[in-house]
Amino acid sequence: MVFRIAITQPSASADVRRNGRAVRNLMRQAADQDVRLVHFPEGHLSGYAKEQVGDWAQVDWDAARNELRQILQLAAQLRLWVVLGSAHPLTWPNRPHNSLYVISDEGRIVDRYDKRFCSNTEITSFYTPGTTPGVFDVDGFRSAWPYVSRSTSRCCSTSTNNAAWSACCCRRTRSMRSSR
Template sequence: MTARRNFKRQVRARAARTGESYTAALRHFRPTPSGDIVSESRTPRSVRLAVAQTVVREDPRDVEALRESGRAVRALMREAGARGARIVHFPEGALCFPGKLVMSVDGPHAVGPADWSRCQWPVLRAELAAIAELAGALRLWTVIPSVHRLTEPHRPHNSLYVVSDRGEVVTRYDERLLSRTKVSYLYSPGVSPVTFEVDGVRFGCLLGMEIHYPELFTEYERLDVDCVLLSTSGTPGNITAEAQVQGHAAFNGYWVSISGPAQDGVTAPTGVVAPDGDWIARCPADGSPSVAVVNLDDSSESAASARTHARPWRRESRSGLYAEHQVNDPRSEDRTTGF
C-alpha cells in the first residue's frame, strides 16, 4: 500500500506542477520491480559502492610505512571486489597524511613551511602504480587520495585520484578549501569541482575539511551528481560532522559517502548516507581497517523521491518562480500597520 500511495502522490504532484490531468501525468511514470516509481524519461541506474576506512600514517619519510599502507589499501580493494563492488572509496591519507610537524622546516616542535624533499616520492608513486594495476585486474574503479607533486617551487596539491576499472587515472580532484595550516604551509589549493561516471551513476569529489562548506555540496547538486565522495583524515567534532554529512545528503537529494581513518572509526562517520539523510552503510566501529558495501540504486524510494520531487522543486523555486506571485502594492511594504 505504501508503494501505491507513493505512486499516486508522485503522479498528482506532476499533474499539479504541469497542469496535466491525472491520466496524462500517469503516462510519464512506470513501476519498477521494487514498487517504486520512476519517470519514463530516465532509466534507473545502480552501482555497488564500497567505502573504506584505513589506518592513516603521517610520516612520508618512512618507506616501510608507505609500503604497509599500500598493502592495506590493496587488501581492502580485493575484499571490495570479492563483495561485488564496482567502485571503492578510500580516506584522505590512505597512503600517507603528511603531518605538519613532520614536514615543517621549523619542526618537530613548531609548524613552518613544509620541506617536501622529505617525502619518499619514488615509493609513493610505486604504491600508486600498484594500486592502479590491481584496479585494472579487479575491474574495480578506485578512488584513492594522495599528494600530487607539482614542479618546483610550487607546493603539491592534496588530491584524490580516480582510477578506472582499466587501471587508468581518468581524473584528479585537488582540495580547494584548505585549512589554514594546509594553505599556509603545505599545499597549493585546487580550482574546480570534478565529476565522473561509473555505470551511469555520476560522482563528485571532496576532500579534507570541505565537509564544512555547504556551497561545495550545492555546487555538485547543480552539476547533477548522484553521489558525493568525501575523503577525510578526520574532522573536529565527530558528532557535528555526522550531522553535517546527513544534512548535505538530505538538502541536496543525493548519496554522500564519507571515508575516514580506521583509528577514528569508533566515533567518526565512515559510511554512506542516502538522499533522505539516513545512514545506509557503516564500517565496523572497532577501529579496524574495513569496508562497507552498499548498492546505490537510482530507483530506491529515497533516490526516486529526491529526483522527482525535492531536486526539481528546489531548482524551479530558485529560478525566479516567485517573482510573478509577489504583490506589487505599497501597503505590503508597510510593516507598522499591525493587524
C-alpha cells in the same frame, strides 16, 4: 541496478609502501564483496600532512609512484573503480596538491580532484589548493566532490542498498562518459 560503494578508513603512516599494501588489501576485500567503487581517505597513500607527514621531503615519491602503479594494475585486474587520496607533487617551490585520484576499472587514472578549499594551516604550510571541481561517471552514476562554496560544505548522499557515500553526490545519468 545495485551499485555498491565501499568507504574505507584505514590507518595511514608515513610509509607509502605500507599504505599501498593496505590499499591493495582493502581493494581485494571490496572486490570479494562485489563492490563496484572503493573510496580511500584524503592523503592515504602519501600519508596526510600534519599527522604522518611533517615535511614533504620525508615522502618517498618514487615509492609512491610505484605503489600507485601497482594499485592501477590491481584495479584493472579486479575490474574495480578506486578513489584514492594522496598528495600529488608539483614542481618546486610549489607545495603538493591534496588530491583524490579517480582510477577506472581499466586501471587508468581518469580524473584527479585537487582539494580547493583548504584550511589556513593547509594553505600556509602544506598544500597548494586546486582550482576545479571533480566529476566522473561510473556505470551511469555521476559523482562530484561536494565543496560548492567557501561558506558551506553542502553535499548530497544517495543510498543504494544501504551503502551511502557521504563524500560525494551520486545520481543516475544516461551515459558513462567522463564529465571532464
